[in-house]
Amino acid sequence: MQHVRMCVLVGAALLCGILASGIAYGQHGGGLHGPHRFEDPKQWSKAFDAADRDGWQKPNEVLAALKLRPDAIVADIGAGTGYFTVRLAQLVPSGTVYAVDIEEGMLGFIADRAKKTGLENVRTAKGSADSPNLPEKVDLVLIVDTYHHIDARVSYLGKIAASLKPGGRIAIVDFRLDAQRGAPKQMRLSPSLVQDEMRAAGFEQVEAHDFLPDQYFLIFQRKV
Numbered sequence: 604m605q606h607v608r609m610c611v612l613v614g615a616a617l618l619c620g621i622l623a624s625g626i627a628y629g630q631h632g633g634g635l636h637g638p639h640r641f642e643d644p645k646q647w648s649k650a651f652d653a654a655d656r657d658g659w660q661k662p663n664e665v666l667a668a669l670k671l672r673p674d675a676i677v678a679d680i681g682a683g684t685g686y687f688t689v690r691l692a693q694l695v696p697s698g699t700v701y702a703v704d705i706e707e708g709m710l711g712f713i714a715d716r717a718k719k720t721g722l723e724n725v726r727t728a729k730g731s732a733d734s735p736n737l738p739e740k741v742d743l744v745l746i747v748d749t750y751h752h753i754d755a756r757v758s759y760l761g762k763i764a765a766s767l768k769p770g771g772r773i774a775i776v777d778f779r780l781d782a783q784r785g786a787p788k789q790m791r792l793s794p795s796l797v798q799d800e801m802r803a804a805g806f807e808q809v810e811a812h813d814f815l816p817d818q819y820f821l822i823f824q825r826k827v
């Protein structure tokens with residue numbers, strides 16, 4: 604009992620310390636593992652939507668490289684607080700953007716954000732650990748800084764494949780092993796591992812961009 608009380612106190616102190624000091628981008632290791640890793644959207648928004656993120660994330664360049672039609676149906680898997688969701692929604696005014704996350708809180712935050720910004724083409728979808736649970740087939744799946752959080756990835760990619768339209772693509776942006784910011788180093792995945800897993804799931808790489816300073820940016824399509 605004494606031990607349990609001590610653990611609760613130490614855990615709370617650690618979490619409070621992190622929250623009080625502000626969360627830096629990708630700071631989700633340590634005691635924050637587990638099913639509620641991203642449960643406080645307002646706190647995470649300070650990092651995910653930080654004013655300086657555009658400088659290294661280059662969202663306009665990333666989105667331009669995706670060459671989306673204005674009526675495209677897109678899924679942002681691991682949407683977080685909606686950094687990419689809202690930008691995608693502006694880019695596909697006559698299309699739809701599904702913001703997928705496993706955290707209810709993130710989905711509520713995005714729904715509010717879309718409403719406040721007047722974006723009527725954003726839908727939220729509750730993903731589960733083994734499936735994005737997309738309600739319709741999409742032209743593009745974008746996964747930013749989330750691929751490394753997914754378990755049983757080849758099987759998960761199979762579920763994505765079943766939700767892609769013919770010619771549909773998956774774009775993955777995630778932290779390089781040697782990046783100076785981002786997910787804790789022990790959680791990162793090499794681009795060659797991502798490529799191997801994609802191949803195993805029946806995808807081929809169709810583009811690779813190297814303009815992001817900290818992340819790789821790979822685009823895949825189903826092999827025909």
Ligand SMILES: C[S@@+](CC[C@H](N)C(=O)[O-])C[C@H]1O[C@@H](n2cnc3c(N)ncnc32)[C@H](O)[C@@H]1O
Pocket residue numbers: 629641651680681682683684685686687703704705706709730731732733746747748749752753754
């Ligand atoms: C580091 S954040 C990235 C947020 C966003 N993509 C961005 O670039 O700002 C990772 C997000 O992925 C979500 N997530 C983790 N595992 C997931 C899964 N299996 N399916 C869907 N979302 C997941 C987390 O809840 C969190 O909101």
